Amino acid sequence: MDMKNKPVALITGASSGMGKDFALRLIAEGYTVYAAARRLERMQDIGEAGGLPLAMDVTDDASMVNAVSRILDEQGRIDVLINNAGYGQYGALEDVPVAEGRRQMETNLIGLARLTQLCLPTMRAQGRGRIFNISSIGGKLATPLGGWYHASKFALEGYSDALRNEVRRFGIDVIVIEPGGIASEWSGIATDEAEKHSGAGAYAPMVKKFSTMQKDMRKLPGPRVISDLIVKALRSRRPRARYHGGFLASPMLFLRRHLSDRLFDLVISSAFR
Numbered sequence: 001m002d003m004k005n006k007p008v009a010l011i012t013g014a015s016s017g018m019g020k021d022f023a024l025r026l027i028a029e030g031y032t033v034y035a036a037a038r039r040l041e042r043m044q045d046i047g048e049a050g051g052l053p054l055a056m057d058v059t060d061d062a063s064m065v066n067a068v069s070r071i072l073d074e075q076g077r078i079d080v081l082i083n084n085a086g087y088g089q090y091g092a093l094e095d096v097p098v099a100e101g102r103r104q105m106e107t108n109l110i111g112l113a114r115l116t117q118l119c120l121p122t123m124r125a126q127g128r129g130r131i132f133n134i135s136s137i138g139g140k141l142a143t144p145l146g147g148w149y150h151a152s153k154f155a156l157e158g159y160s161d162a163l164r165n166e167v168r169r170f171g172i173d174v175i176v177i178e179p180g181g182i183a184s185e186w187s188g189i190a191t192d193e194a195e196k197h198s199g200a201g202a203y204a205p206m207v208k209k210f211s212t213m214q215k216d217m218r219k220l221p222g223p224r225v226i227s228d229l230i231v232k233a234l235r236s237r238r239p240r241a242r243y244h245g246g247f248l249a250s251p252m253l254f255l256r257r258h259l260s261d262r263l264f265d266l267v268i269s270s271a272f273r
Contacts, residue, residue: 091197
């Protein structure tokens with residue numbers, strides 16, 4: 001297939017974990033893939049597979065504008081946007097500086113919203129498009145030490161619902177993906193942040209328990225279980241609004257949906273004793 005006739009996908013956070021897997025999977029599915037991240041040197045394998053690595057920082061407006069302009073200059077279209085860039089800011093809410101919380105929101109929500117703004121005019125003009133927002137089961141339930149991360153993902157869930165109902169009339173689908181536990185760098189970064197901000201002091205026992213729990217999750221499923229959901233939604237004529245997968249995703253969402261706040265708090269608190 002001529003590259004100009006292939007559907008075009010833009011994927012953020014493609015230098016590792018799920019984002020890298022999304023990029024390689026969509027290349028194999030026949031997409032022209034622009035794989036965006038801050039660290040180009042970590043996407044050589046994507047380039048070798050036929051993808052197009054792209055330097056982008058979702059907290060830098062100019063880099064997003066330049067990236068979208070390049071794609072439109074080269075391809076004239078954007079069919080799929082996968083908003084995957086993000087990280088987990090962990091540490092007790094009393095301890096984490098507000099500046100760090102603001103950076104979490106800028107990365108996990110505001111940057112995503114700005115990139116979506118940049119892609120929407122083209123998708124509207126095409127009369128079609130699919131936007132995937134990578135949320136988390138942590139956008140439906142919250143655990144200690146992850147307050148700013150959960151705040152960003154809860155906000156992303158609401159943002160996605162509003163966006164879906166605004167753009168549906170233009171032939172654009174908005175799909176939320178809610179991973180549970182997945183093998184990636186995320187766990188190590190979250191643990192390091194929790195220890196940095198709250199590893200000493202009043203919340204130290206909680207951080208110690210959190211660190212132990214993360215080490216016990218070394219045999220988490222790989223990112224392919226989430227890539228399968230992306231491909232499933234792309235192949236569907238009418239994709240669902242939400243998909244979830246990964247370690248504990250189904251049981252935790254079930255408990256959150258059916259237990260009272262008091263009972264669910266007991267379940268979560270018991271894990272941190």
